[in-house]
Amino acid sequence: MIFGWDSIRREVLRRIGQREWPPGMLIPTEQDLATEFGVARATVNRALRELALAGVLERKRRAGTRVALLPVRKATLDIPVIRQEVEARGHAHSFRLLTHEAREAPVPVTSRLGLPEGALLLWIETLHLADGQPFAFETRWLNPAILPDPGPDFTQISVNEWLVAHVSYTLGDISFCAARASAREAKVLGVTLGEALFITERSTWAGPAPITLVRLAHGPGYRMQALV
Amino acid sequence: MIFGWDSIRREVLRRIGQREWPPGMLIPTEQDLATEFGVARATVNRALRELALAGVLERKRRAGTRVALLPVRKATLDIPVIRQEVEARGHAHSFRLLTHEAREAPVPVTSRLGLPEGALLLWIETLHLADGQPFAFETRWLNPAILPDPGPDFTQISVNEWLVAHVSYTLGDISFCAARASAREAKVLGVTLGEALFITERSTWAGPAPITLVRLAHGPGYRMQALV
DNA sequence: CGCGCGAATATGTGCAGACATATTAACCCC
DNA sequence: GGGGTTAATATGTCTGCACATATTCGCGCG
Structure with a gap:
């Protein structure tokens, strides 16, 4: 069930993982996804923004959002004292x-x-x-x-x-x-x-x-x- | 001048760097900062959220936001093909x-x-x-x-x-x-x-x-x- | 045909208000 | 005074709307 921006993030990740949205594909616009999931655009935006930050999606104004072809995997490492x-x-x-x-x-x-x-x-x-x-x-x-x-x-x-x-x-x-x-x-x-x-x-x-x-x-x- | 959530992020970072807000200090609430900077609370939230993600701030509901005592520095590294x-x-x-x-x-x-x-x-x-x-x-x-x-x-x-x-x-x-x-x-x-x-x-x-x-x-x- | 300029459009960010939730502080009762 | 319940509060998130901005598309002109 869709509940919160994180479930949208996971759902998008699932579609990418199952190849419903293969690498390079242009995915629906924020507005379309918002309508589909029944949430506000800001919520979809939050989910997609996180995924872009993680290197899974590539976003450009006007051009839309597409699944990264060569997802530059990003690792975050803590540098403790x-x-x-x-x-x-x-x-x-x-x-x-x-x-x-x-x-x-x-x-x-x-x-x-x-x-x-x-x-x-x-x-x-x-x-x-x-x-x-x-x-x-x-x-x-x-x-x-x-x-x-x-x-x-x-x-x-x-x-x-x-x-x-x-x-x-x-x-x-x-x-x-x-x-x-x-x-x-x-x-x-x-x-x-x-x-x-x-x-x-x-x-x-x-x-x-x-x-x-x-x-x-x-x-x-x-x-x-x-x-x- | 305050313009956009990123300038709020930088201003907070500056106050921490200049020790106006020393490590461990409880900083003003989102609402107070929003009032001070003349922006909406969501904008302050975005700035503080990024800083918490970077390990500079520690946030807890009801307890407020404080400057991290031992900021666990986080490095992100790209893992290219x-x-x-x-x-x-x-x-x-x-x-x-x-x-x-x-x-x-x-x-x-x-x-x-x-x-x-x-x-x-x-x-x-x-x-x-x-x-x-x-x-x-x-x-x-x-x-x-x-x-x-x-x-x-x-x-x-x-x-x-x-x-x-x-x-x-x-x-x-x-x-x-x-x-x-x-x-x-x-x-x-x-x-x-x-x-x-x-x-x-x-x-x-x-x-x-x-x-x-x-x-x-x-x-x-x-x-x-x-x-x- | 090529080029430049303006319109269209998807994302980026903003605002105001609302409710949810975790956590603390206050209170009451024993 | 101690312990458990309740209220207060700061953050987390959402909605709906609006405008900004970067690109791209397409049109018209030379």
Whole structure:
């Protein structure tokens, strides 16, 4: 029975799935569907808008709505704070601050963050542990301009959590890749040299001001999951 | 100036970013904001709904809307068809079908797909090339029940594209990890043994019926990107 | 035949009002 | 004071209408 925009969404999805509406087909207009289902056009609009957002439909003004030919599947993945991620797996989270010093950032870093060459940034290395076992090795360039004076005690609160609580970052990008463990990474994470690591790299910005550039190396066994 | 729900969204985001509304704070009701901005409540609702979806706000009926304390950042990543991915990088896509045979699927596969033990599935190995260079090594278990008779010629069209065009999968999951290249993977991809590979694993379903289980191994240099 | 311009049209968004629903706050009774 | 019931309230969604906007179609003109 049709009840609410979500049942319309599901019904449309069903028709697409059963090939009543094959890929590329122009589907009825919002008004027609509204009449068919006995609801207002706004309700149909809501359903179709969600499906377009999910990549199932393609919509254009005047041209109408059609079933996507090559539906670019979109996956949304949550990027939790490491503490939550560890605790969600039923482990106790702890961390060790390995390095915390001002350093002249190399050019790739300054250029990526839009800072002048040779800028002094904080270089911070943190090892995250799950039940005392190495979980992830975090290396970070942090823009000191955003810190209060005196700075927070990063041996007590992890940089990650301090940032989440004190800086509202609004934009950023994230990328993932695989890399072999360097000597240092192998030692810190307690894996063999050359082991395959899952790398997450993020840069975050508060408007135009760069905040931080993080690289997170996860040891073998780590798996990132998302629903499609 | 306030003009459209998106400017309300941005204004709310600005207030959060400037700490006018710090994390955890209860923000004004939709009605109050509607009055303040001089718009209808539905317009404010649209803006706040998007922000809640993005993880910036937390909303509860009767309890109101508050700024998320630990904003779970959500990244959406597009999962394109490999051909598109290769062509988007300015390369020519081609592929070679390496293996295509019926096999008794091992238990982990059948259990993951919800099939009886010892079920006969198609085992398909495909190497994807970008400008003739190995790009990704695809290994796949495919449920033959979904194929027409006679089956499509997978030397002409890649399994991936045939599925996209002929089967509307509705659900699935996707996960990513890093792994070292096995002897076969190293040989096929032309990398050294033990190289770090970026692995994508997907299972897809058409309603209750399992379709396929794919593992995609990308060589070094591959990077998956998403906007936050 | 080609080109440009205006009309037609499907979606995008807006408004005002209404009811549904989850959750909290207040209250009453013991 | 404690516990359970009731009322209040903010969000969730719907309706019906209206206008904005991007495209496309078709017509007329050179």
